[in-house]
Amino acid sequence: MNDLVNPVEPFLRSDRMPHIWCPGCGIGTTVNCFARALIESKIDLQSLALVSGIGCTGRVAGYVKLDSFHTTHGRAIPFATGLKLANPKLNVVVYSGDGDLSAIGGNHLIHAARRNIDLKVICVNNLIYAMTGGQTAPTTPDHSTTSTNPYGVFEPSFNLPHLVEAAGAVYVARWTTYHVRQLARSMSEAFQKKGFSFIEVISPCPTLYQRRNKLGDGLDTMKDYKEKSKVRHGAPTNEVGLTMTGEIIVGKFVDRDRPDYQTMMRAQLAESLGERFVEQAEMVCS
């Protein structure tokens, strides 16, 4: 019977199933990819911590069998920053939604990218505030209908890869939940990358985005993603903005190197303080 155990099950808190996500939701698919990336990259699970904010994707922290933190709305990145700085040996993944990371948490997103904090940010972008019932997000495409723009969205949306590249991210990729192998591979790559990495995953919300915009169900969305996605590695990020029905440019857009925050901090302090600089000991204050 053991042969029938799902390979991702050891990475999940089975005692918390069933999860809260709707039928057709893409978040579970991304978690599956995440677990496969953990297997593929053979990353040390004991030194891996996962931090989420609030929202549907914010619930990921509760389902993974890792040290996991479900923090406050928008503040997963600063929490993760403290965790990483206090214990640099940890690999810290931030796993949250588009509203959490780019609206209420938008300031932290750009500053963490600017500082090049060594965090792996997985942003599940379902184009909407789902947990609260389908309100407009900074990512909701023009002309969509939402519960707070019942006559249509008219404000421009964020192009997240462009935003985080401009702010300084060293690794930026985008996939949809149709691209499960590519997504898992990008996650593995980001685990190996030192610095601020950002992976956007376009994901369906059949209950609140697709339904309200007459875009069909979860399966229709998969077909849509398949037809409308174009893989363009290295695409200039100013060209990858999303529209409601247009093509979805996916791929690895940015992969560059620059020193991360802690490397720069240690170099600066060592240069300025000389022998007076004391390396941070393990902070465990037991």
Place this chain on the structure above:
Amino acid sequence: MKADPRGVLTGVHFIDGDHACCEGALAAGARFAAGYPITPSTEVVERFASRVPTVGGTFIQMEDELAASITLQGAVWGGAKAFTVTSGPGFSLMMEHIGYAAMTETPCVFVDVQRGGPSTGLPTLPAQADMMQARWGSHGDYEIIALCPNSPQECFDLTIRAFNLAEEFRVPVMFMMDEVVGHMTEKVVIPPADQIDVVPRKHTHKSVAEYLPYGTNGDLVPEIAHAGEGYKFHVTGLTHDERGYPNMTPEVQGKLVRRLQNKIRIAADRIAMFEEGQLDEADVVVVSYGITSRVAQRAIEMARARGLRVGKLRLITAWPFPESKIRELAARVKAFVVPELNLGQMVHEVQRAANGQAETFSVSHAGGGVHRPEDILTTIVEAAR
């Protein structure tokens, strides 16, 4: 355990309260601070930024107080003793994360060097008008501990106490300074490290299989584990059971929230610190805290010179409020006089605890300066009548 000597600047110093607070944090073992500049508190983190790389630790200036107040909590779960420092407007922004620290039982210290409010108010001038905000500012039912130093020496001594209480009870501790105490320069004696008691983190000794992140024994304070140690625990601001798992039932909510309250309330008399003076034959007791206690001292002396029987009760712990002490005094004194740099905050607690057994007089001041001793004296005279 005793303080790590690397963080202790043993000696006799002439420094202000903000700098003394920083030295207290270092002596207590704080090796992480996240902050955002705001008058009149910034000197605390400026000194920390200068000192901590020579001790082995990290300061990060965040993009705002929302970030600072949660970054420090990430550092705590990474194993550090951590704090942040702010003043009124920043303290307002931190409220959600005080609730998060209370709910997740993250031991940490929030320093608030109080200035005049509301809003931007008086950035460079004193007030004590955040006392109720410290207690009630975040939503929901929770308990915190708040301390009020009245001198640079106490900014040092009580910052250590603040960290120790945070660790003992796994609770956010509010360190309620005011602009005058923060900027007042006086002698500060920092003892040798082996004379400074430091409470270690209540770290679990249980095995991974036995460990329940929010399970408690008799003392209502759960044992903690840090990220990276293999416990694979979950922390959430949602209502959670002993495993740390979300649970949306009234039963689990009641059990959790009552425990968070009781772990402090039951220990209130043990946590309470106050300074008494000539209470034995007092007719009138002046209840004060922070910088106001030093003005009140002068008023008490003036009143006693007139033959009035006046005693003092200085609150060092503001929260939990030392209710039993007030109740005990109320049974035998005529009145309480409560001067404070606000339009009446802690006076309501005094009145509540006195429960009609003694009269309560407020001596309010909207902030921007300190009381004149004569104003407090006038009310003492009135109260003694």
